[in-house]
Amino acid sequence: MPEFRKPHSLTDVPFHYCPGCTHGIVHRLVAEVIDEMGIEGDTIGVCPVGCSVMAYDYFACDMIEAAHGRAPAVATGVKRGNPDKFVFTYQGDGDLAAIGTAETVHAATRGENITVIFINNTTYGMTGGQMAPTTLPGQVTQTTPYGRNPDVEGFPVRVCEMLSTLSGVALAERVTVTDPANIRKAKAAIRKGFEFQKNKQGFSIIEVLSTCPTNWGMSPVEAINWLKENMIPYYPLGVFKEGAIR
Amino acid sequence: MAKMNVDFEVCKGCALCTTACPKKIVAISHERLNSKGYYTAECIDEDACIACAMCAMMCPDCAITIIPDGGDK
Amino acid sequence: MERNLMKGNEALAEAAIRAGCKGFFGYPITPQTEISAYMAKRMPKVGGVFLQAESEIAAINMVYGCASSGVRCMTSSSSPGISLKSEGVSYMAGSDLPCVIVNVMRGGPGLGGIQPSQSDYWQATRALGHGDFQILVFAPSSVQEMADYMGKAFDLSDKYRMPAMILADGLLGQMMEPVTFGSEEIHTPDPALKPWATNGHGNKRKHNIVNSLYLQAEELENLVVERFKRYEIVKSEVHEAECYRTDDAEIVVAAYGSVARLAKAAVDLAREAGIKAGLVRPITLWPFPVQEVKDACRNAKRVLCVEMSMGQMIEDVKLALDCRVPVDFYGRTGGVIPKPSAILEQIKILNEKGAE
Numbered sequence: 099m100p101e102f103r104k105p106h107s108l109t110d111v112p113f114h115y116c117p118g119c120t121h122g123i124v125h126r127l128v129a130e131v132i133d134e135m136g137i138e139g140d141t142i143g144v145c146p147v148g149c150s151v152m153a154y155d156y157f158a159c160d161m162i163e164a165a166h167g168r169a170p171a172v173a174t175g176v177k178r179g180n181p182d183k184f185v186f187t188y189q190g191d192g193d194l195a196a197i198g199t200a201e202t203v204h205a206a207t208r209g210e211n212i213t214v215i216f217i218n219n220t221t222y223g224m225t226g227g228q229m230a231p232t233t234l235p236g237q238v239t240q241t242t243p244y245g246r247n248p249d250v251e252g253f254p255v256r257v258c259e260m261l262s263t264l265s266g267v268a269l270a271e272r273v274t275v276t277d278p279a280n281i282r283k284a285k286a287a288i289r290k291g292f293e294f295q296k297n298k299q300g301f302s303i304i305e306v307l308s309t310c311p312t313n314w315g316m317s318p319v320e321a322i323n324w325l326k327e328n329m330i331p332y333y334p335l336g337v338f339k340e341g342a343i344r
Numbered sequence: 345m346a347k348m349n350v351d352f353e354v355c356k357g358c359a360l361c362t363t364a365c366p367k368k369i370v371a372i373s374h375e376r377l378n379s380k381g382y383y384t385a386e387c388i389d390e391d392a393c394i395a396c397a398m399c400a401m402m403c404p405d406c407a408i409t410i411i412p413d414g415g416d417k
Numbered sequence: 418m419e420r421n422l423m424k425g426n427e428a429l430a431e432a433a434i435r436a437g438c439k440g441f442f443g444y445p446i447t448p449q450t451e452i453s454a455y456m457a458k459r460m461p462k463v464g465g466v467f468l469q470a471e472s473e474i475a476a477i478n479m480v481y482g483c484a485s486s487g488v489r490c491m492t493s494s495s496s497p498g499i500s501l502k503s504e505g506v507s508y509m510a511g512s513d514l515p516c517v518i519v520n521v522m523r524g525g526p527g528l529g530g531i532q533p534s535q536s537d538y539w540q541a542t543r544a545l546g547h548g549d550f551q552i553l554v555f556a557p558s559s560v561q562e563m564a565d566y567m568g569k570a571f572d573l574s575d576k577y578r579m580p581a582m583i584l585a586d587g588l589l590g591q592m593m594e595p596v597t598f599g600s601e602e603i604h605t606p607d608p609a610l611k612p613w614a615t616n617g618h619g620n621k622r623k624h625n626i627v628n629s630l631y632l633q634a635e636e637l638e639n640l641v642v643e644r645f646k647r648y649e650i651v652k653s654e655v656h657e658a659e660c661y662r663t664d665d666a667e668i669v670v671a672a673y674g675s676v677a678r679l680a681k682a683a684v685d686l687a688r689e690a691g692i693k694a695g696l697v698r699p700i701t702l703w704p705f706p707v708q709e710v711k712d713a714c715r716n717a718k719r720v721l722c723v724e725m726s727m728g729q730m731i732e733d734v735k736l737a738l739d740c741r742v743p744v745d746f747y748g749r750t751g752g753v754i755p756k757p758s759a760i761l762e763q764i765k766i767l768n769e770k771g772a773e
Contacts, residue, residue: 099394099395099396099397099410099412100397100412101409101410101411101412102397102400102401102408102409102410103409103410104406104409105406108406109624112354112405113404113405113406115404115405116356117356117357117358117382118356118358118359118360118404119404120404121404122403122404122405122406123401123402123403123404126406138618138620139617139618139619139620139621140617140619141617142485142486142615142616142617144482151630152630154626154628155626157624158624159617159618159624160615160616160617160618160624160625160626161615161624161625161626161627161628162481162482162485162615162626162627162628163512163626163627163628163629163630164478164481164482165478165481165504165505165508168474168475168478168481168505171470171474171475171476171478171479171481171482172478172479172481172482172485173482174468174475174479174482175440175442175478175479175480175481175482175483175484175485175486175490176482176483176485176486176615177482178440178466178468178479178483179439179440179466179482179483179486179487179488179490179616180486180488180616180617183486183616183617184617200471200472200474200475201471201475201478203471204470204471204475277363277364277402278364278398278401278402281401281402282401311358317359318358318359318360319358319359319360319362319363322360322363
């Protein structure tokens with residue numbers, strides 16, 4: 099059995115995330131993939147505005163803080179200026195699927211050779227749990243205190259399915275990190291994304307269903323179960339598009 | 345010797361690791377609070393630990409290090 | 418030096434390429450679209466990047482990313498598009514990133530018009546985004562200057578690590594005049610000059626972070642205060658204005674960009690009519706050429722500020738003169754271009770008034 103240690107591509111700055119927030123797991127998976135591919139020195143990460151806004155302190159590669167929703171555009175600028183470097187964005191659902199929808203769709207349809215790590219936890223965590231574009235029907239949030247009503251607030255967005263219609267997408271896969279088996283699958287998907295990028299084969303997005311114990315008002319373990327029972331039915335796991343586009 | 349090493353100050357007592365351990369030997373100890381005021385995780389039967397690292401995989405804070413042959417932290 | 422007959426927009430684009438600009442991220446909007454069209458043709462030929470973004474917001478954020486990685490890059494737009502870019506510019510100023518932004522101004526506010534205007538002066542020099550920050554602002558008034566100040570904007574933007582703007586208008590962008598370029602070949606800036614760039618640490622250096630988020634108030638304050646100390650240095654080193662027939666001028670016209678050329682014609686007409694008129698033309702709008710304006714107006718009894726707006730630079734002129742000389746205003750806006758004869762009319766009126 100191999101040793102299990104914190105990956106080199108994570109700095110020793112402790113995470114500020116709430117106890118049981120699965121952001122931390124996904125950070126580690128991205129860093130493990132960067133370590134295993136030996137590309138820390140050639141990688142530039144772009145972090146969003148949201149709970150992971152300070153991820154530039156956590157990743158040991160070069161990092162850029164993007165304006166809310168603009169990470170895919172920032173990443174495009176970095177990648178076009180440095181085509182042989184690895185560029186990933188790490189974004190939440192408000193960042194990617196609300197204010198940043200246009201940037202997401204157009205980076206995807208351009209087939210930008212970047213890898214997008216998309217954390218879907220159905221809420222705006224940092225600002226205290228408001229409705230996000232992925233908030234489920236009936237789900238109570240600070241801005242849907244009586245439960246999200248599709249007649250008023252519309253329906254949650256299934257990002258992977260939406261983007262899978264775009265020819266520039268090499269990988270659109272939805273995973274989760276509720277247990278070790280899923281964590282392994284999530285890591286494999288992230289690795290695929292970076293491999294597509296390495297071979298300049300198009301845009302990759304890995305949507306990770308994640309928990310937000312604090313704003314869901316649950317214990318971390320309860321949140322994992324809530325995710326399984328409520329999110330997975332609405333956001334089915336799996337590959338929605340896979341294959342080099344060039 | 346400990347195969348599962350928990351960084352006492354980094355652990356936030358979220359207990360996710362307790363759900364991942366196949367041997368059901370990871371629990372939250374209620375002896376001491378760390379400086380942030382959390383009770384932290386620990387392995388309650390080190391001999392039964394097979395160093396599969398599932399607890400470490402599940403940890404959102406990289407607080408768990410696994411040393412299969414039981415080296416120290 | 419080979420002379421080319423070119424549109425202002427195209428001369429500016431060619432000058433950017435020769436200055437070593439390797440990334441252009443744009444979006445169509447009249448009256449600056451020729452810049453994008455020109456870049457689309459030329460950039461691929463010089464190993465650069467041309468990309469039409471999905472919006473001006475995306476474009477400025479692409480510049481933000483490209484500039485973070487140490488590559489010389491730019492964007493261009495016109496008034497409404499510049500408003501969309503303002504958040505991005507604030508981020509670039511807050512992250513000490515160099516870049517060049519071109520604003521080929523058009524009538525505003527709102528969707529406005531597509532004729533030339535100067536009604537974004539305040540936006541460019543006062544508040545092109547939230548927070549305490551400034552950007553370098555250059556105001557060319559000829560196709561030749563469109564080219565000259567493009568190169569200068571890139572150099573000074575890199576030197577002072579701050580965004581630089583070329584504030585032109587639809588007239589300058591669309592008209593054709595002969596232009597010569599400083600250098601035939603393409604300048605390649607030395608990447609070593611940007612150790613802060615996020616282009617991959619290559620396991621040779623600490624990781625770089627480009628960021629403008631500082632949740633600790635004191636830390637943010639220190640950064641801003643330090644930046645403003647740098648702005649003082651910029652103010653002392655960068656200030657340019659053209660003075661025309663101001664030595665004995667009793668009526669000084671203050672105007673910039675294309676309007677300055679109309680004002681110059683009016684000054685000549687006034688001189689022919691026996692009026693001691695002169696022109697002061699600020700070229701750097703930020704830093705504003707305070708000393709040059711003071712010197713130009715040392716004998717002035719009256720100053721006439723002429724702009725294609727309702728009067729914005731007039732405030733800086735008054736401030737520069739500490740309001741010791743009466744400053745009157747004449748302007749057209751909405752895209753209407755003032756005629757030299759109308760400017761001359763105003764000069765005559767002021768001449769009769771004398772130094773009330």
